[in-house]
Amino acid sequence: MSILLNSLLTELRRGTLTLAVLSQLRTPQYGYSLVQLLEQSGISIDQSTLYPLLRRLEKQELVTSSWDTSESRPRKYYVLSEYGMEIFLQLKKEWIRSSKEMYGLLKGEEDDESN
Template sequence: MHDLLNSFTTELRRGTLTLAVLSQLDSPQYGYSLVQCLEQSGVAIEQSTLYPLLRRLEKQELVTSSWDTTESRPRKYYVLSDKGKQVLIELKNEWDKMSGELNLLLKGAKINEMD
């Protein structure tokens, strides 16, 4: 049962990570700062998950990136594009709708009867 629960939890997280990442890119962030910001909010994300996600979002034209080479260590910064801002608004609306619907369903569920 533990493996099954882990599998479902992973599926739930995968669907929400895109929304979480987009929500933090209204101002430019580099990868490590984004990981820290998300973790401070309770959203754990591995760098091995984040960077492929950022590349995919950039390919989908939801974020843009630029290199800052003014420091001794160059950093790639990501920020929402105009398209990304619109998608974020629509995803947030969909999240609000879905979470409200699920909360209604779950409040009616009788968990102790399901055991």
């Protein structure tokens, strides 16, 4: 894969990862459980990408975190804030609209290529 293509794919993926993470934080999740949920949906994310993203989302007040120390290994749980839920729902609506538009454009391209 060329360096340019790799860079463009990373750029394309960056926004989708934020939406994917937000979609899974309607219920509290800790980092590893979040990675597993995303991977079950076919979305791979490295912990080196996930944790900085979670910190950024927390700083933006979209996500809140709390420590669970009830087990032998303390875990930091993340969940959407009320504001985060509002933003997530708006992003989801926009994603669906944009995806339909993009699909229409790309489907037209496929029709052109098959001729």
